[in-house]
Amino acid sequence: MKHIHKLKKHKYAKTGHSIYFCILPDCHYKLDAALSLGKKSLCNICNAEFTMTEATLKLQRPHCMDCGKVKVQDADGNTRYVKKVVNKVLTDIGVSHATDLRSRLAAISEVDTEHDI
Numbered sequence: 001m002k003h004i005h006k007l008k009k010h011k012y013a014k015t016g017h018s019i020y021f022c023i024l025p026d027c028h029y030k031l032d033a034a035l036s037l038g039k040k041s042l043c044n045i046c047n048a049e050f051t052m053t054e055a056t057l058k059l060q061r062p063h064c065m066d067c068g069k070v071k072v073q074d075a076d077g078n079t080r081y082v083k084k085v086v087n088k089v090l091t092d093i094g095v096s097h098a099t100d101l102r103s104r105l106a107a108i109s110e111v112d113t114e115h116d117i
Contacts, residue, residue, distance in 0.1 A: 004049055005029050006042040009060045020062075033057060043067055 005022035012018075018033035031039070036052050043050055043064040050056075050064035069081040 003027070004040050004042050006044060006047075007031075007036065007052075007062055008044070009033060009062075 003024065005020075005027065006024050007020040008023045010019055010021060020031050020033055020036050022029040034057075037054065037057060039052050040049055041052055041056075041062055042048070043066075044061040045063045045067035048064050048066070052062060056062040066084060068084055070084050071079060072082050073079055
């Protein structure tokens with residue numbers, strides 16, 4: 001059975017050699033970390049398919065570019081990191097609720113001009 005692997009990095013203590021192995025059940029796939037560049041993998045956060053890049057090779061549990069953390073400044077001017085997935089989920093929810101509210105408001109405020117004569 002062929003599938004896209006969900007990878008996790010393991011580093012051997014004695015040699016310092018790193019490998020990626022698939023964490024899906026019943027899969028015994030292993031790959032040298034350096035050879036995983038350009039391979040397809042599943043994101044460890046959102047389970048979306050992505051291609052391994054040089055940036056993701058450094059990660060213990062590789063994830064897509066849509067996930068992870070982004071640096072933001074709050075109202076006090078302090079810098080902190082916020083998860084990207086939370087913002088994406090909240091944005092999707094906000095858009096769907098706004099569309100629903102807009103359609104319900106349009107249905108209520110519709111004026112029937114024929115009966116007002």
